[in-house]
Amino acid sequence: MLNYKYYDTPEGQDIFKKVFVTSKYATMSGLGLGVFDVLMFSHPKGLAGTVGRLAYYVGPAVGMAAAFTVTANVAQNIRGKNDKINYFLGGVAAGSVFGAWQRSITIGVPAAVLLGVAAIIKKTGVEEGWTFFPDNRTAHQNAISAKNDFTMAKDVLEYKTWSTGEHVQNLLV
Template structure:
């Protein structure tokens, strides 16, 4: 089971390990849903009792996990059926996720734009993966960063000839 928790979505090619990819995508969707549901419970809905609180968490987490699973399964099944690894597969996955979003809100008026928006967002993600774009680069601490004790906070450097003071020790 350890291999499942260390697995990354792009460790294997598209169309392979669909269960693992679905687990990874659903894991991040569940964490996002947990955050959103906690925010809702604490700030807006204020449910009374355990059952209502669990219901609010389910209201947010269920559709978000469903959207992630629908995207992953649709994208990978489209890859296997079509035999092509292109942006259309990702667009179809975004449409599947958008349709679940519209169903969650019970609105066709929301579903159609959500399908298109998530489909095009998926195309951007596919382009980023194929072309090596980095949205959030890894930052490493430089030896002389703003948090470094060796950072010089002065506006101008000292002029050695103007230093007329001594250290105070007798020699």
């Protein structure tokens, strides 16, 4: 189950595995936000305070991911259609969890709509083969790329003899 990807099986199948996958990413995102909050803003005292602040972010993030996944997949099973409406409903469910977390309907309704639209964009991208996060590994240096010269301008050949003093004579002539 650790190597399972969300789109390994069709929509509406293996819902538990899909919840696990989305919750895994939500946990990592929540931990990132929580650590940022702990280090930059809240500065809790002690282990219990730190774990509490981390849980404040991880819990709702996992809840949003689970709400999206379960809603989108159950909607697909109930409706019998694999379309963008299922993802919109999942996004609305995730936005509702966000609004409940913030204890504000003023934040929850726009969040539900925005996450629903974001889910439609994701579904469209999956259907049309869009690449949201390209695999960019060209920036890393390896044994082959270390031999390449990536300077903006190459050395001018006539100035390569500076150590012998010939360049001064060439400039004076």
